[in-house]
Amino acid sequence: MVVATDFRNDVDEILPGVVADRRHLHENPELGFQEHETARFVTERLHTLGVEDIRTGINSTGVTGLIRGTGEGPGKDKVVLVRADMDALPIHEENTVDYKSQNDGVMHACGHDAHTAMLLGLARILTDRKDSFAGTVKLLFQPAEELPPGGAKGMIEEGVLEDPHVDVVLGLHVSSDTKTGVIKVGDGPIMAAADGFRITVQGKGGHGASPHLCVDPVVVGSQIVVALQTLVSREVDPVDRAVLSTCVFKAGEAFNVIPDTAHLAGTVRTFLPETRDLMERRITEMVSGIAASMNASADIEYIRGYPATVNDAGIADLVRNAARQVVGEENLETANPKMGAEDFSYFLQERPGCFFFVGTGNEAKESDVSHHHPRFDVDEDGMVQGMATMAASVVACLDQG
Amino acid sequence: MVTLANVREDVDEILPGVVADRRYLHEHPELGFQELNTASFVAERLQALGVEDIRTEINVTGVTGLIRGTADGPGRDRVVLARADMDALPIVEENDVDYASKNDGVMHACGHDAHTAMLLGVARVLMDRRDRFAGTVKLLFQPSEEANDGGALGMVEQGVLENPRVDACFGLHVASELPTGTISVGNGPISAAADEFRVTIQGEGGHGAYPHLCVDPIVVGSQLVLALQTLVSREVDPTDRAVVSVCSFTSGDAFNVIPDSAVIGGTVRTFEMETRDLLEQRIRDLATGIAGAMNATVDISYRRGYPPVINDEAMADIVREAARQAVGEEGLEMGSAEMGAEDFSYFALERPSCFFNVGTGNADKQSDVSHHHPRFNIDEDGMAHGIATMATTLVTFLNRE
Numbered sequence: 001m002v003v004a005t006d007f008r009n010d011v012d013e014i015l016p017g018v019v020a021d022r023r024h025l026h027e028n029p030e031l032g033f034q035e036h037e038t039a040r041f042v043t044e045r046l047h048t049l050g051v052e053d054i055r056t057g058i059n060s061t062g063v064t065g066l067i068r069g070t071g072e073g074p075g076k077d078k079v080v081l082v083r084a085d086m087d088a089l090p091i092h093e094e095n096t097v098d099y100k101s102q103n104d105g106v107m108h109a110c111g112h113d114a115h116t117a118m119l120l121g122l123a124r125i126l127t128d129r130k131d132s133f134a135g136t137v138k139l140l141f142q143p144a145e146e147l148p149p150g151g152a153k154g155m156i157e158e159g160v161l162e163d164p165h166v167d168v169v170l171g172l173h174v175s176s177d178t179k180t181g182v183i184k185v186g187d188g189p190i191m192a193a194a195d196g197f198r199i200t201v202q203g204k205g206g207h208g209a210s211p212h213l214c215v216d217p218v219v220v221g222s223q224i225v226v227a228l229q230t231l232v233s234r235e236v237d238p239v240d241r242a243v244l245s246t247c248v249f250k251a252g253e254a255f256n257v258i259p260d261t262a263h264l265a266g267t268v269r270t271f272l273p274e275t276r277d278l279m280e281r282r283i284t285e286m287v288s289g290i291a292a293s294m295n296a297s298a299d300i301e302y303i304r305g306y307p308a309t310v311n312d313a314g315i316a317d318l319v320r321n322a323a324r325q326v327v328g329e330e331n332l333e334t335a336n337p338k339m340g341a342e343d344f345s346y347f348l349q350e351r352p353g354c355f356f357f358v359g360t361g362n363e364a365k366e367s368d369v370s371h372h373h374p375r376f377d378v379d380e381d382g383m384v385q386g387m388a389t390m391a392a393s394v395v396a397c398l399d400q401g
Numbered sequence: 402m403v404t405l406a407n408v409r410e411d412v413d414e415i416l417p418g419v420v421a422d423r424r425y426l427h428e429h430p431e432l433g434f435q436e437l438n439t440a441s442f443v444a445e446r447l448q449a450l451g452v453e454d455i456r457t458e459i460n461v462t463g464v465t466g467l468i469r470g471t472a473d474g475p476g477r478d479r480v481v482l483a484r485a486d487m488d489a490l491p492i493v494e495e496n497d498v499d500y501a502s503k504n505d506g507v508m509h510a511c512g513h514d515a516h517t518a519m520l521l522g523v524a525r526v527l528m529d530r531r532d533r534f535a536g537t538v539k540l541l542f543q544p545s546e547e548a549n550d551g552g553a554l555g556m557v558e559q560g561v562l563e564n565p566r567v568d569a570c571f572g573l574h575v576a577s578e579l580p581t582g583t584i585s586v587g588n589g590p591i592s593a594a595a596d597e598f599r600v601t602i603q604g605e606g607g608h609g610a611y612p613h614l615c616v617d618p619i620v621v622g623s624q625l626v627l628a629l630q631t632l633v634s635r636e637v638d639p640t641d642r643a644v645v646s647v648c649s650f651t652s653g654d655a656f657n658v659i660p661d662s663a664v665i666g667g668t669v670r671t672f673e674m675e676t677r678d679l680l681e682q683r684i685r686d687l688a689t690g691i692a693g694a695m696n697a698t699v700d701i702s703y704r705r706g707y708p709p710v711i712n713d714e715a716m717a718d719i720v721r722e723a724a725r726q727a728v729g730e731e732g733l734e735m736g737s738a739e740m741g742a743e744d745f746s747y748f749a750l751e752r753p754s755c756f757f758n759v760g761t762g763n764a765d766k767q768s769d770v771s772h773h774h775p776r777f778n779i780d781e782d783g784m785a786h787g788i789a790t791m792a793t794t795l796v797t798f799l800n801r802e
Binding site (some may be wrong): 192194216226246252258 | 593595597598599608609610611612617619620622623624626627630644646647648649650651652653654655656657658659660663665666667668670739740741742
């Protein structure tokens with residue numbers, strides 16, 4: 001049976017190729033749902049490797065392929081899906097590396113170049129070791145993780161979890177705030193649901209010196225902003241977690257004219273479906289109530305974004321075990337819930353699975369800059385642990401039967 | 402005491418000419434400090450009437466002229482000033498009259514066309530009746546009452562109250578909310594000081610899902626908006642009056658990014674200097690204190706606009722008596738304090754003065770639309786009351802013992 005240390009050796013061997021792929025992708029970033037060159041590059045690589053049943057153009061630019069193990073084992077009818085996202089961000093790169101973005105104003109500032117290159121690396125390792133496992137690995141490259149409604153949901157709707165039926169889903173994310181060599185795995189909800197809201201407060205404008213003839217939407221909006229802060233502090237169960245941020249407040253132009261309306265917008269992050277429902281309901285109630293009590297009215301739009309990313313504890317254990325063999329107990333850490341959102345959550349809503357974090361932060365290489373920053377970069381050495389852990393996890397899931 | 406006998410008949414006689422002038426000015430509105438055509442129209446009219454010592458281009462477009470009475474009397478060394486403002490507003494006229502604005506986007510929507518035409522009418526009446534009074538009437542046509550750096554202050558600074566030295570000042574304003582046939586004269590503070598403030602709250606931006614790493618300027622700004630409302634309700638002497646309106650609140654662009662800063666702007670109206678000082682100080686205290694308490698900082702700019710117009714009671718009595726003759730006891734109203742501002746205040750600060758309102762509201766003529774509205778218009782019949790009251794006032798001031 002193949003073991004994690006074998007994968008470590010395999011990865012070291014192929015790393016230069018993975019680095020080259022990652023740099024090629026970094027140099028040629030594409031925005032969500034426009035990853036045409038990236039998808040073509042991926043497809044060509046999969047063809048060359050002999051990956052089977054390659055399907056392209058799924059939800060615009062998504063790609064899938066199968067690697068069937070030829071070994072014997074309890075997992076021979078099992079299918080494990082491994083996912084990478086391919087899209088870049090509308091950010092102007094400020095790195096001065098020789099593989100910096102050639103697509104002005106677009107940048108791989110979140111490491112999806114590394115995710116795609118690592119999944120191609122994984123494909124190579126698993127293809128080379130087909131005879132040492134039973135069952136099927138489904139490779140999935142998705143568009144537009146950064147661009148709500150995201151690429152994952154559409155791919156699922158187009159049937160990527162069937163034909164063959166997928167049993168377990170796995171995904172990873174590089175993390176600049178985690179040191180290279182460290183792997184973080186968490187149980188249960190590890191990333192938040194990200195919803196948005198837009199509120200238009202309709203008051204009644206007029207002259208700033210005649211407030212009694214107006215309904216001042218700036219005061220109503222301010223009451224709303226302050227009142228909404230009590231939802232997290234007073235209405236969410238203190239053992240649960242949530243965020244409500246009003247990020248936009250726009251009202252008025254002139255200093256002496258009370259405007260007709262105020263526009264507020266913000267984001268809501270939650271982990272539990274009940275809390276998500278509570279926030280939506282209470283925002284609506286509070287805003288309408290405050291507006292009505294002040295003779296204004298409010299138009300409220302609540303937009304549900306990605307759901308919470310919830311790991312299956314059993315699968316997370318398998319991943320932890322794989323990571324332990326790759327990076328050692330001392331470099332295995334618990335992933336605490338993050339308030340960021342991730343559309344891998346749609347896969348996890350359908351199948352048990354695990355999404356884990358791979359450290360690529362290295363101060364010496366200036367790769368500890370935060371994600372989405374114009375100077376974001378990854379310590380490519382971290383890709384080694386990512387691929388080895390993923391390979392060992394895939395095989396562990398299949399062997400589990 | 403000698404009086405202007407039959408002033409109403411004099412006014413009725415010249416009214417068609419005043420109406421024609423007013424319509425000409427209405428058709429050719431000019432913005433503040435750009436009243437070049439208006440000023441040369443005024444200067445020509447004064448010249449034709451034989452007004453003496455005509456001076457032009459005072460504080461850009463201001464015009465003054467003198468009418469010297471030829472009678473003998475106690476007021477032979479007195480000088481009384483009557484003021485009109487000439488500027489229009491940046492408003493697209495929506496009236497469907499044949500004298501509608503020909504200067505697209507500029508409109509006499511506050512009646513300054515009528516003020517100018519009425520003062521020319523006063524000049525004509527007084528020129529014809531020079532033998533009825535002793536002393537000097539100084540006619541003053543000022544630029545830019547509407548702009549924040551109004552025309553009055555500059556004219557005062559350039560010496561219009563001297564050479565000859567002015568003893569008292571009178572001004573009037575048409576009022577669409579007062580029915581035609583009504584004149585309103587108040588004592589003491591009758592229009593507010595109008596100040597302007599802008600507070601930039603410097604927080605610390607970041608991702609909407611990571612509020613703990615940010616200082617949210619929208620929550621700080623909202624707290625400040627609410628706290629500012631307590632200044633009028635809790636800190637201003639309840640027997641005094643004041644307004645604080647936050648008329649703009651601008652912060653953020655993306656629904657999920659906590660912005661770095663928020664800018665709020667507004668207006669402050671007061672009648673008493675102590676209250677004006679109090680509010681400026683307390684706005685600064687609250688902004689600094691609330692921001693400090695919430696880990697933000699503020700940059701505050703407080704800009705003093707026009708001071709309050711404070712009528713001298715004796716001067717107001719003269720106007721009241723004149724108005725009684727023009728519109729009868731039933732048409733005379735006691736003027737109350739208004740929150741709007743007016744730069745006649747700079748004259749009133751220097752000399753005993755009275756500023757009064759002349760009703761031009763008439764629902765049948767659709768002239769009861771609020772000032773600054775694109776459909777604002779005046780009932781020209783009201784100009785007769787204004788001219789008669791002003792002419793009588795000026796002569797009374799000069800002729801009284």
